[in-house]
Amino acid sequence: MRRHNFKKLQIWLLAMELIDKNYLLTATLPDYERYGLRTQMNCCSVSIASNISEGSSKRTDRHFLNFLENSLGSAFEWETQLMVCARQNFISKELFLRLEDKVQALQSKISNFIDTLDPNN
Numbered sequence: 001m002r003r004h005n006f007k008k009l010q011i012w013l014l015a016m017e018l019i020d021k022n023y024l025l026t027a028t029l030p031d032y033e034r035y036g037l038r039t040q041m042n043c044c045s046v047s048i049a050s051n052i053s054e055g056s057s058k059r060t061d062r063h064f065l066n067f068l069e070n071s072l073g074s075a076f077e078w079e080t081q082l083m084v085c086a087r088q089n090f091i092s093k094e095l096f097l098r099l100e101d102k103v104q105a106l107q108s109k110i111s112n113f114i115d116t117l118d119p120n121n
Helices: 010-026 037-056 061-087 093-116
Strands: none
Touching: 010 037, 010 061, 010 093, 037 061, 061 093
């Protein structure tokens, strides 16, 4: 396996965009969520991109897959936290739908990328 340049991976670029959108969103959350939902969402969004970049340094696809699966898990976790924001009326329906589309597209692209790697390598 050749190592991937994470800065050129579309999934990493999309994850970085999600981080930007996430920080804009979490800045608007109520102050009492400073150490709750805000912190969780910030950590979670950063984890998506961080796992992609860290995994890209591994020598085998098998090891890279573990990091991609963690990244995918963080993307689903972030989507759940986004749903909490919507259910608590912290964000508009329109913003929820836009961000939900973005995270689901990212989840799909990570899943598709996982499918291209060889777990035996």
